Amino acid sequence: MTQKPTEHANRVRWVYASQDNTELEERYGHWAKEYDRDIIEKFGYVGPRVSTEQFRLYVPRNCKVLDAGAGTGLVGQELYRLGYRDIEAMDLSRAMLDEARRKNVYGKLHEMVMGGPLDFPTNYFDATICVGALTIGHADAEALEEFVRVTSSGGHIVFMLRTDVYANNGFREKQHELEFSEVWQLVSVTDPFQALPIGEPDMYHQVWTYMVK
Numbered sequence: 001m002t003q004k005p006t007e008h009a010n011r012v013r014w015v016y017a018s019q020d021n022t023e024l025e026e027r028y029g030h031w032a033k034e035y036d037r038d039i040i041e042k043f044g045y046v047g048p049r050v051s052t053e054q055f056r057l058y059v060p061r062n063c064k065v066l067d068a069g070a071g072t073g074l075v076g077q078e079l080y081r082l083g084y085r086d087i088e089a090m091d092l093s094r095a096m097l098d099e100a101r102r103k104n105v106y107g108k109l110h111e112m113v114m115g116g117p118l119d120f121p122t123n124y125f126d127a128t129i130c131v132g133a134l135t136i137g138h139a140d141a142e143a144l145e146e147f148v149r150v151t152s153s154g155g156h157i158v159f160m161l162r163t164d165v166y167a168n169n170g171f172r173e174k175q176h177e178l179e180f181s182e183v184w185q186l187v188s189v190t191d192p193f194q195a196l197p198i199g200e201p202d203m204y205h206q207v208w209t210y211m212v213k
Helices: 008-016 021-042 047-054 072-081 094-103 143-150 163-168 171-180
Strands: 065-068 087-091 110-111 125-130 150-162 183-189 204-211
Touching: 021 072, 021 094, 021 125, 047 072, 047 150, 047 204, 065 072, 065 143, 072 087, 072 143, 094 110, 125 143, 143 150, 143 171, 150 163, 163 171, 163 204, 171 183, 171 204
Parallel strands: 065 087, 065 125, 087 110, 125 150
Antiparallel strands: 150 204, 183 204
16 A cells, blocks of 8 residues: 655655556545645645636537546636536546545546557547646656547637647657647647746746647
8 A cells, every 4th residue: 555645745656656647546545635725825836727728729618528636626627717518537446436426517427548559439528628637657649639528519629738848758759749640739838837836946837728620
């Protein structure tokens, strides 16, 4: 059994150090009830707010939206605040989804693992958003291909990436490959910003938006 860290400041690094999806799910299970408090109050997390503000520039409010790697539902909360009502959550952690359910912003919640085939029909969603789950110790660049598959033609995929993960962990290559293959086209990318300005002030992120062809 994995030991739970006793200080909130260690939890992000502890979760990122997971060796596989089983360990990742277990560690998020330990963290679920304290996640919102830690990530917002102690780390100053602004990723959901910044990402959804980009999302709303391109995605109509009446669209069916997948929140991939939804966690406790922070992105869903922001989408709901912006007027979206047809939102489905997906995460590998049942404990995190239990916290998301309590926010009452999702129509459905799905326990699934990113990186392999997703149990959704092709073209099922009008748009997909992923904030915080495409990173070290979590889903890799292969997850982008399934986002494209489950998102309808003309729909948008919005995701947040750390700048170093984009450069060094296969995302740059995969994003360029999908663009070269005319699977999607780049719509916008934000300037780098601090998604965790208190907890990780030296880490910068960007929000990417693509349209599926």
